[in-house]
Amino acid sequence: MxxxxxxxxxxxxxxxxxxxxxxxxxxxxxxxxxxxxxxxxxxxxxxxxxxxxxxxxxxxxxxxxxxxxxxxxxxxxxxxxxxxxxxxxxxxxxxxxxxxxxxxxxxxxxxxxxxxxxxxxxxxxxxxxxxxxxxxxxxxxxxxxxxxxxxxxxxxxxxxxxxxxxxxxxxxxxxxxxxxxxxxxxxxxxxxxxxxxxxxxxxxxxxxxGQKEKHSNITQSLYYADDLSHKLQLLDHVLRDAALDQAIVFTSTKRGADDLADRLSEQGFSAAALHGDMNQRQRTRTLTMLQRGALKILVATDVAARGIDVQGISHAVNFDLPMQAEDYVHRIGRTGRAGRSGLAFTLATHSERHKIRRIESFTGQTIDAQTIPGLEPKRSARPSSDRPGGKPFNKRSGPSRGGFGGGRPAFGGNGGGYEGRGKPAARPSFNARPEGAGGGYRGDRPEGGSRPERSEGFRAERSEGFRADAPRPSFGFRGDGDRPARPHGAAPAGAPRGPKPAFGKREGAPAKRFGKPAHAERRD
Incomplete structure (x- = not known):
């Protein structure tokens, strides 16, 4: 017709x-x-x-x-x-x-x-x-x-x-x-x-x-990442594809779009951000550069990317997963315009498998998980519960927080405790406090005290639970085999119950020091 x-x-x-x-x-x-x-x-x-x-x-x-x-x-x-x-x-x-x-x-x-x-x-x-x-x-x-x-x-x-x-x-x-x-x-x-x-x-x-008929001209790929650093390596690999004409990379937050665009620019890519906090003159200039081919990579949020129709976009990348499964369809639809073929890549953490399943259920299509030689994820979706010192990691893969940009998700959502919704996940348990942290939980420090890459400006939320002028809270120390029982005031197994001895009154116990409990001095 x-x-x-x-x-x-x-x-x-x-x-x-x-x-x-x-x-x-x-x-x-x-x-x-x-x-x-x-x-x-x-x-x-x-x-x-x-x-x-x-x-x-x-x-x-x-x-x-x-x-x-x-x-x-x-x-x-x-x-x-x-x-x-x-x-x-x-x-x-x-x-x-x-x-x-x-x-x-x-x-x-x-x-x-x-x-x-x-x-x-x-x-x-x-x-x-x-x-x-x-x-x-x-x-x-x-x-x-x-x-x-x-x-x-x-x-x-x-x-x-x-x-x-x-x-x-x-x-x-x-x-x-x-x-x-x-x-x-x-x-x-x-x-x-x-x-x-x-x-x-x-x-x-x-x-x-019809959900099963969507985007038959777009090849969809899924890569799992262990943490933010791994995800950035995967993104770098995708953006260096020789077949790439132009790409649009999606983040879940405006600040995340700015951060990622800056990072890509520093790495030599022709990249710019597009989001709702930009005035119309800035947005128009960015889109004009994209349409003229002067801009190679656009890093955008969902709302800002609606309506973009640039036929040169060959790659669409979900750096952060969308909040709604329906948004996934709109995102990848930025490539493969006017009957052309396109490539769509999704970068997800192991903890986001349930979101991938929701997207697959919505579209009626399975997104094939693939690996890149040399950038394969760890086989286990979760890290081992054992770490030096006998203290388990939090129940997330990788450090409890990752990225940079104080109080906001790194580039939107990633495996560092954010799930792409623009708000933090539940605060970590005090059990996950690194050794020697002393007066407060530092969620930005993974095992060994090293910080994630490019963490400048990040300030982890501090717990008010450990103060030098307050007794140590007792939750999390049950002596049930996961970690040593608390040394002070703990009765041997099977011992009859009796009145608790006061702090500092036990025979041979060191003097009471609220600011630095005895068990905080261990370096095992």
């Missing part, structure tokens, strides 16, 4: 031909005829499947048939992020270049109000916006939406995840009831189904993103 078979305007067909689009994708074949017929649609489609054209071409087709262009905003597209809004705007301009005097405006956060006020003071045919900033202008009376005939909710699931539901409901309340609504989402259940029932009129459901 060709675009000519879908019933589009000749002007749109000419623009598509000029842009090199000759064959519609499956989502376009399914959605465009129904949208041209005026139906409300709820569509689930994988990222990179051509869904922008699936909703924008029917909307522009309706504008092309409408001779009166001075009525006001006719098409409103709501997106979760600035980058996705920019992408939709660029596609709209390309598809509608043969429509006489088509005017498009973009209203997003992070951009100066002056330029937006100027755009809103003129006639607008297609308005692409993020909900928060549009609501600001709407409540200030700077934009009217009473003439909208087509509403598009692009990546509606992400907008709900970001807390835009109330903004969306307020905006939709200003739209005409007689309108067409097109909703696109990764899934159509749960809150998305409720939203569709509330905002749409007998919508047709098109579920084109």
């Amino acid at each position: 060709s675009f000519q078979d879908l019933g589009l305007s000749p002007k749109l067909l000419s623009a598509l031909a000029d842009a090199g689009f000759t064959t519609p994708t499956s989502v376009q074949v399914a959605a465009i005829p129904k949208a041209l017929a005026g139906s409300d649609l709820m569509v689930s489609a994988q990222t990179g499947s051509g869904k922008t054209a699936a909703f924008m071409l029917p909307a522009l087709n309706r504008i092309a048939q409408n001779a009166d262009r001075g009525v006001g905003v006719q098409v409103l597209v709501l997106t979760p992020t600035r980058e996705l809004a920019m992408q939709v705007t660029d596609a709209t301009i390309a598809y509608g270049k043969n429509l006489s005097d088509l005017r498009t405006a973009t209203i997003v956060g992070g951009m100066p109000y002056g330029a937006q006020l100027k755009a809103l003071s003129r006639r607008i045919d297609v308005l692409v916006a993020t909900p928060g900033r549009l609501l600001d202008h709407l409540q200030a009376g700077r934009v009217k939406l009473s003439t909208v005939h087509t509403l598009v909710l692009d990546e509606a699931d992400r907008m709900l995840d970001m807390g835009f539901i109330e903004d969306i409901e307020t905006i939709v309340g200003r739209l005409p009831k007689e309108r067409q609504t097109l909703l696109f989402s990764a899934t159509l259940d749960g809150n998305i189904a409720k939203l569709g029932a509330t905002l749409m009129n007998n919508p047709e459901r098109l579920e084109l993103a």
